[in-house]
Amino acid sequence: MITFLHILWFKNLMFWKVSSKQDFGMVIRNIGSFIVFGSFAVGAFYFSNFITAYLLENVRIGLFLFHRFVGMLLFVFFVTINLGNMVVSFSTLYRTPEVHFLLTSPVSYLNIFVIKFLDNFFYSSGTLFMVGFSVLLGYGIYFNLPWHFYLLMMFGVLVPFMFLAACIAVIVLLLLMKLASKFNFRLLVGGIVLFYIGQIYFYFQISSPVHLVREVMKYYPYVDLYFGTLDPTVVKLLPNFWVSEIMYFYVTNNFRAVTGYTALLVLSTAGLFVFALAIANAMFYSTWITSLSIRSMTVKSLELKNSLFSFGKVSFFSPQEEVILKKEFWQFLREPSQWIHFAVMMALLLIFLSSVSTLNIKLETPELRAVVYLVVFIFNIFLINSMALRFGFPMMSLEGNAYWTIRSTPITTARVYWIKFAVVVTFLGLLSIFISWLSNIPYLYIRKVVGDHPWMFSYSEPSDLVKLLAYCSMVVTPLITITLVSLNFGLGSVYSNFIEKNPIRIASSQGATMTFLLSVVYLVLLLAVYYFPATMLFTAEMKELQPDWRMLQIVFVAILFPSIVITAVSHVIGIRSLRRDY
Numbered sequence: 001m002i003t004f005l006h007i008l009w010f011k012n013l014m015f016w017k018v019s020s021k022q023d024f025g026m027v028i029r030n031i032g033s034f035i036v037f038g039s040f041a042v043g044a045f046y047f048s049n050f051i052t053a054y055l056l057e058n059v060r061i062g063l064f065l066f067h068r069f070v071g072m073l074l075f076v077f078f079v080t081i082n083l084g085n086m087v088v089s090f091s092t093l094y095r096t097p098e099v100h101f102l103l104t105s106p107v108s109y110l111n112i113f114v115i116k117f118l119d120n121f122f123y124s125s126g127t128l129f130m131v132g133f134s135v136l137l138g139y140g141i142y143f144n145l146p147w148h149f150y151l152l153m154m155f156g157v158l159v160p161f162m163f164l165a166a167c168i169a170v171i172v173l174l175l176l177m178k179l180a181s182k183f184n185f186r187l188l189v190g191g192i193v194l195f196y197i198g199q200i201y202f203y204f205q206i207s208s209p210v211h212l213v214r215e216v217m218k219y220y221p222y223v224d225l226y227f228g229t230l231d232p233t234v235v236k237l238l239p240n241f242w243v244s245e246i247m248y249f250y251v252t253n254n255f256r257a258v259t260g261y262t263a264l265l266v267l268s269t270a271g272l273f274v275f276a277l278a279i280a281n282a283m284f285y286s287t288w289i290t291s292l293s294i295r296s297m298t299v300k301s302l303e304l305k306n307s308l309f310s311f312g313k314v315s316f317f318s319p320q321e322e323v324i325l326k327k328e329f330w331q332f333l334r335e336p337s338q339w340i341h342f343a344v345m346m347a348l349l350l351i352f353l354s355s356v357s358t359l360n361i362k363l364e365t366p367e368l369r370a371v372v373y374l375v376v377f378i379f380n381i382f383l384i385n386s387m388a389l390r391f392g393f394p395m396m397s398l399e400g401n402a403y404w405t406i407r408s409t410p411i412t413t414a415r416v417y418w419i420k421f422a423v424v425v426t427f428l429g430l431l432s433i434f435i436s437w438l439s440n441i442p443y444l445y446i447r448k449v450v451g452d453h454p455w456m457f458s459y460s461e462p463s464d465l466v467k468l469l470a471y472c473s474m475v476v477t478p479l480i481t482i483t484l485v486s487l488n489f490g491l492g493s494v495y496s497n498f499i500e501k502n503p504i505r506i507a508s509s510q511g512a513t514m515t516f517l518l519s520v521v522y523l524v525l526l527l528a529v530y531y532f533p534a535t536m537l538f539t540a541e542m543k544e545l546q547p548d549w550r551m552l553q554i555v556f557v558a559i560l561f562p563s564i565v566i567t568a569v570s571h572v573i574g575i576r577s578l579r580r581d582y
Helices: 002-016 024-059 062-094 097-103 109-143 147-179 185-206 209-217 239-251 255-301 319-333 336-356 366-392 397-407 413-439 464-494 510-543 549-577
Strands: 447-450 457-460
Touching: 024 062, 024 109, 024 510, 062 097, 062 109, 062 147, 062 185, 062 209, 062 239, 062 255, 062 336, 097 109, 097 255, 109 147, 109 255, 147 185, 147 239, 147 255, 185 336, 239 255, 319 336, 319 413, 336 366, 366 413, 366 464, 366 510, 397 413, 413 464, 413 549, 464 510, 464 549, 510 549
Parallel strands: none
Antiparallel strands: 447 457
């Protein structure tokens, strides 16, 4: 308890601490941060309020379906937090010099674990709390909920929910590291990735949103009733289900159920935290010893000779370009937190794309078809942006103290900047083209459309107008990718931190958070602009109307112009920032 209070106190000091370096640039940066964070909070509030009103009043899906969709989003949110905490905990518990130092001090292993675990949780959760409160405010304002709803949801539901995900993450990590002393570490990581893929696939198989919509809509217009018998038993054991039930019963004034599910969530979190402490007390030091052997094995196994990227091989690049390119390759592979996180994100991507490419929902209204199409489109872009933030933003900071070596070599910093940018934009650009094509398969080729029952299906060929929309998306997606990579890489140079060696902490810093929020603002702009051609083309297809070609031209210009401006500004300030004296 003393350790916990100690950490809380110093986290509070860190949050309110004003930098002693109060120059003009720092003031401008703080004002910019305040504007960006404040604007995003306001935007999240209005977006949440609008979506709630739109689904309940325009689409009329009813309270039960609405909260089941919230529960599915919370499941994805829970898995994301869980995986993120696992990767970050691996880095902060086993890879940081601070832990090496603390282990030589008269501090118990358990206290070191608690310090790093809570430090990691609070460090990476600030933005999520802000976004969560804004979303809850938009939701609560729509239902005109009282003030105690926000207190309960923030401190009695949201914090335990996220903390539960973090506890499960460290428990799995400790068990994984314990097994790493007897089994191959890469095989264990592969097993964990397959396990998470399996549980996501299993969840959406047993709680199919398509099946749920069909069953509930049989009772239309009485869709506000409670259809709890449709919920599978396994799903009722998950924390995201408890949270969605708390929100549903709060709106319907069933406070007895609210109290029961809240108590279940809080007690489960407390129990998992105690269990995590017990496992850490027994395993943390021994697994830390194991991590040393994993590090040695990893570095040794990657010292391959005469491979394509070995420094002895000559390529057609200039010596300076060749050295930087090969260094980037080996730097990525030799840091387990980099390739593990990359493997997890690619696995989630494959799950999503495998589901989207076989999408066979029969939707009757053009508005609903447009909404489904835009959800897939913006998710693709969001995924690309997440990878740009995670791997592109820290690239310049990862030079560390070697940055001074670069400044003294016969190569300009601008050239180094462009070589690094070329690496990340080439990979993500190709990935975006592949993702865009795969997600547009249902809109390009003949597909099977399922009717009211699984055995009732027909084959449908997309019209030329729908194909046109798919081709437009495949054109604008790489353009948007270049913009997002430029924004993340350019601001990553502006906010470069050559002292921090952990790429995950760099990608979770205040500068990275600001970059992420700016990216989200850009994505919301894209979504608002792209809504019009998507709705227009689906409406023209279903009602056999002539499309408005002028709208397509205007939308293309509306996307192209801000993209060029963002790209240019990001690179100008990014290159200029490298010339300053750190």
